[in-house]
Amino acid sequence: MAQKGDLLSVRQDIRVVDATIRDGGLCNDFRFDDKFIKDLYNANVKAGVDYMEFGYKASKEIFNEEDFGKWKFCNDADIRKIVGDNKTPLKIAVMADVGRTDFKKDIIAKKDSPIDLIRIATYINAIPAAVEMIEDAAKKGYETTINIMAVSKARTEDITAALETLGQTPVNAFYIVDSYGALYPEESRRLADLYCSIADKYGKSVGIHAHNNQQLAFANTIEAMTQGVSYLDATVDGMGRGAGNCALELLLGFLKNPKYQVAPILKIIEEYTHKFKAEGVKWGYDIPYLLTGQYNTHPRPAIQFVKEDRQDYYKFSNELYDIINS
Amino acid sequence: MAQKGDLLSVRQDIRVVDATIRDGGLCNDFRFDDKFIKDLYNANVKAGVDYMEFGYKASKEIFNEEDFGKWKFCNDADIRKIVGDNKTPLKIAVMADVGRTDFKKDIIAKKDSPIDLIRIATYINAIPAAVEMIEDAAKKGYETTINIMAVSKARTEDITAALETLGQTPVNAFYIVDSYGALYPEESRRLADLYCSIADKYGKSVGIHAHNNQQLAFANTIEAMTQGVSYLDATVDGMGRGAGNCALELLLGFLKNPKYQVAPILKIIEEYTHKFKAEGVKWGYDIPYLLTGQYNTHPRPAIQFVKEDRQDYYKFSNELYDIINS
Structure with missing residues (x-):
């Protein structure tokens, strides 16, 4: 596939997704105070970030609410307390894991919710259950993405079959998820090429969520982007499980669209994430x-x-x- | 240019160059004790590393010997104290900066020296002085490389002209040096393509030395490699000036040639480099x-x-x- 865009121009299809609370929440059991969430929300608005993921819609049957901070569950009322009616260009996302979400009950009609996007996370062997969740969320009025985890362990023919099935659902974007931080840039380009070729056929977009185990999260993100991937996940200071993610400050500094500003994110780093580390919350390359x-x-x-x-x-x-x- | 090799095979042209003492020495004024140097030398031999750079051949007229550890100057006798007659497959390198080395005096005949490779570092505006040093070192019997620094600031037409001149010297390899850590992978591939196309014409090799300012040192190294670059610089734990370099442990784990072993380098990290950091020596992404x-x-x-x-x-x-x- 030919390279899409170049280092000097703007790609209007790009969507920057801040996943700090969701993936970073895996490092501190989602125990963030509201001031941080509010400051991060305001910083993301100023930085031109397109989506902010608040956390998981986890099942309260499976998980005990006392064992986690509230962003493990993302009650609509808790999100609304931060964003009000969210009269900004920033859209609100949450993640829902296949098999660990009471989606029929906990995901209400979009018209009554501050949430815009439901990101459905699945392993490749659970695609039919994911399809059920996509259809439910789309019917309720949400945008949806399908995030196929641990893609570095999946067979190419299974990925192809899964994407052909998903192409026929109302899902908005297919996500490449390198859960193990195992992909090299040439593999990211190859996967991006495969995902984009099927996505194009069905009028879908493609996203990438990378992990930094080999210091390749940013490289894999921008290399997948060159092949046509448009939803780009990142987190402030790379905060996320284990080695963490593509750093939002690297990504915003790279993108040439003048709507993206790195300065508001630098403030969050100096006020919060370095403090989290000093307090013992652990993430990042090691x-x-x-x-x-x-x-x-x-x-x-x-x-x-x-x-x-x-x-x-x-x-x-x-x-x-x-x-x-x- | 077509990709050279793939993720599963061995490229016999690859040469791994450990630059820990030289670039890492910029973080502590080259004050390493001999035990560390000896242990690193033994680890590099076990790890299958091809070249180990000991430091600079800096001018004692320009720099005061008391202001630095001995690896700023790399006296042949000091190297010999570590490696003896170096009866191993590991070759010994030193760096000589254009304009800051008394090369006529301090670089003796190869037959009397434990050094195998002289790496000549230059900015693109000093190529004639670099050529003089290449010819001197080659005449004395050394392998040579030419390391053109700050390549992200150089004009393509100047690089082309410089490499055409250098192609006519006895130099063994042209080096891409991203001193500012400013290159993105697609630029590294493009530069690698340019360097390799001129190198091929003159029977030279190409190398890369990357910095980790944007967490891209490893990515840029392996992406340049896919285009035919064969000399790959790395340092233990990424130790090097500022954001540091491509980490040797990332590179050795990536290469498929079974002669490369990461385990000896892990021991150096747990015994030394993390201790250096704890003692206040500073490097790495920030x-x-x-x-x-x-x-x-x-x-x-x-x-x-x-x-x-x-x-x-x-x-x-x-x-x-x-x-x-x-």
Whole structure:
């Protein structure tokens, strides 16, 4: 596929999605105070960010509300407390995991909700359940995306079959999700090419959500973009599970559309995210994440290693070999 | 240019160059103890690294020996104290800056030296002086590379003219040096393509030395590689000036040649480089370096900002705007 756009021009199809609360919430069990959320919301509006993801619509049957901050559940009333009627160009998103959301009950009609976009997260083996959620949300009046996780472990023929099925639903965008931070830029371009070719056929858009295990989250994001991907996920200071995500400040500085401004995000970093780190909230590139990325596996053992303040990387690399091959 | 190699195969032309002491030495004025250098040398041999750069051959007329550790000067006797007769496949490199090396005196005949490769660093406006150094070193029996710094500020027609001149010298490889960490992967591929097309004509190789201001050092390195670049610079834990370099542990984990092993480097990180950081030696990705990278300018103001332990990124971004436009 030919390159779409160049380094000096503006692509009107680009949508920047701030996923700080949702992916960053995985680092602190969603315990953010309202002042931070409000300041981040205002910064995103000023920075020209297109969507802000507030968290998950998690099932209160499955998860105990006392074990998490409120953004694990994203009650409409809690969002409204931050955004009022959200009379800004910034749209509000939430994530809903297949099998872990009471979507019929907890996702109400769009006309009564501050939410604009429901992002449906699934593994590739649960596409029919995802389709049911897409249809439900679309019928209620929401935009939807389908976020197929752990794509570095999926077979190309399965991805193709899944996207052909999803093309026939009302979903707005297909998302490439590199949950393990395992993709290299040439693979991101190749996947972007595949996703975009099927998306074009059905009039859909394509997005990317990258992880930074190998310091490639930003590179994979902009390289997928060159192939036609338009929804670009990022988080302030890269805050997100394990090695974290594509940093919003890198992405906004790269994009040439003058509506995007990095300065409001710099203020959030100096006021908040570096403080979170100093207080012990952990994320960002580190050797154990590099290793799970290179092994193309879930970061779980690396997260545990970092939590325990271990630094014996060599021993960990041997443990990981055993975990993966057992 | 068509992609050279793929993600599953081995490219026999690849040469991994560990530049930890040389670029990392810029963070601590080259004050490393011999035990570290010896352990790094042994680790590089075990890891299958092809070249290890020991430091600079700096002029003792220009620089005061008491102001720096010995690897600023790389006396042959000091290198020999570490490597003996270096009966290993690992080759020894040093860097010599145009205009800051007494090369006629300090670079002796290869047959009497443990050094294999002289890396000549220049800005694009000093190519004739670089040619003189290449010819001197080649006549003395050394391999040579020409490292054209700050390439993100050079005009394409000047690069082309410089490489056409250098093609007619005995130099072994042309190096792309992204001193400001300003290049994006698509620019690295384009530069690699230009460098390789001229290098091919003269039977030369091409190398890349990247900086991590925008978390793109590893990405730019492997993307340039896909276009035919074969000398790949990296440093342990990314240790290097400002935002640092492509991390050796990322690169070794990526390369498929079974001679490359990441484990010996993990041991160096857990024993040394994390300790250097804890002791106050500073390098690695941070917001001020991102800003100088995005502005395509020297990291000097960012290094100063980090040295002063400032965290007022927003104010710094305004100061930087003034510095650049004054």
